[in-house]
Amino acid sequence: MKGIWLENKNIQLKKDLPIPIPPEGEALIKVIRSGICNTDLELVRGYYPYTGILGHEFVGIVEKGPENLINKRIVGEINAVCGKCHYCKTGKKTHCEKRTVLGIVNRNGAMAEYLTLPIPNLYTVADNITTDEATFTEPLAAALEIQEQINITQKNRVLVVGDGKLGQLVAQTLALTGCDLLVVGRHHHKLTRLESKGIKVGLADAVKSKSFDITVECTGNPDGFKLALSGLRPRGILVLKSTYAGKLNIDASAIVVDEITVMGSRCGPFDKALELLKNQKVDVNSLIETSYPLEEGMAAFHRAQQKGTLKVLLKMD
Numbered sequence: 001m002k003g004i005w006l007e008n009k010n011i012q013l014k015k016d017l018p019i020p021i022p023p024e025g026e027a028l029i030k031v032i033r034s035g036i037c038n039t040d041l042e043l044v045r046g047y048y049p050y051t052g053i054l055g056h057e058f059v060g061i062v063e064k065g066p067e068n069l070i071n072k073r074i075v076g077e078i079n080a081v082c083g084k085c086h087y088c089k090t091g092k093k094t095h096c097e098k099r100t101v102l103g104i105v106n107r108n109g110a111m112a113e114y115l116t117l118p119i120p121n122l123y124t125v126a127d128n129i130t131t132d133e134a135t136f137t138e139p140l141a142a143a144l145e146i147q148e149q150i151n152i153t154q155k156n157r158v159l160v161v162g163d164g165k166l167g168q169l170v171a172q173t174l175a176l177t178g179c180d181l182l183v184v185g186r187h188h189h190k191l192t193r194l195e196s197k198g199i200k201v202g203l204a205d206a207v208k209s210k211s212f213d214i215t216v217e218c219t220g221n222p223d224g225f226k227l228a229l230s231g232l233r234p235r236g237i238l239v240l241k242s243t244y245a246g247k248l249n250i251d252a253s254a255i256v257v258d259e260i261t262v263m264g265s266r267c268g269p270f271d272k273a274l275e276l277l278k279n280q281k282v283d284v285n286s287l288i289e290t291s292y293p294l295e296e297g298m299a300a301f302h303r304a305q306q307k308g309t310l311k312v313l314l315k316m317d
Helices: 038-045 137-149 165-175 188-195 222-230 252-257 270-278 294-304
Strands: 003-007 010-014 026-036 057-064 073-076 114-118 122-124 157-161 180-184 200-202 212-217 232-240 261-264 288-293 311-315
Touching: 003 294, 010 294, 026 073, 026 294, 038 294, 057 114, 057 137, 122 270, 137 165, 137 270, 157 165, 157 222, 165 180, 165 188, 188 200, 212 222, 222 232, 288 294, 294 311
Parallel strands: 157 180, 157 212, 180 200, 212 232, 232 261, 288 311
Antiparallel strands: 003 010, 026 057, 026 114, 026 311, 057 073, 073 122
């Protein structure tokens, strides 16, 4: 089969990869759509020493698995867990000590014609959700994870730093809480998308020091981190949603003096993400920049790496 292979910070389209054989408890899935994520780009830059097929945002059709899933469109949670370690037993499965992660840690990913995942990871896609829309389930779930970690209400002033793919989803999901929300970024055309949805937007100079209860950093760069930290009131919460390929220099004294809580935020609830898509509570179609067939995967990555690019999809159907 064909797939996008990463090794030593280099990617290539391989055409002689074996079709995976699902181990017991897993399903064989024919991939029909895959999205290129910032995490994929960071992996290419060396954020984590991964070798294998890239990709963790996908929609597929089950070819081998439980009878009730055969030929069904599905999406899948990316963490394959052991079910036996301390974290699995205490309800923190995404932190499983022995987990493999689709296209990220010790498990071939979704930028290929086939993949395998544990059957409990799979969710069927409602008929009224298009395949392109369903590709956003994983990043939309990640955006929703913030609300799993923090109770956000109309009383909260919230700042989102970053107007890219993730920032757009985070902003739309936070807007549903009714909070006093501001999104800042560098790209007028991206901010305009959010403004058209009734969300307040601005550039960096719109952020007043110590004026927000919660800030969400979605840029993955030091300038974004610094801005998000500066906007927080004492005892505020700084949520980090992006992976960083490089190192951050942190003003630890400011965090201590203002008693800031710094919170990492990663994978989230697929069921709630699919419900939002089903009920058309968020707009993901406007976030699609373009799509390429898998055979043109190198061109797709080149496009995704260009500054300001939104979601690039790979089509296998």
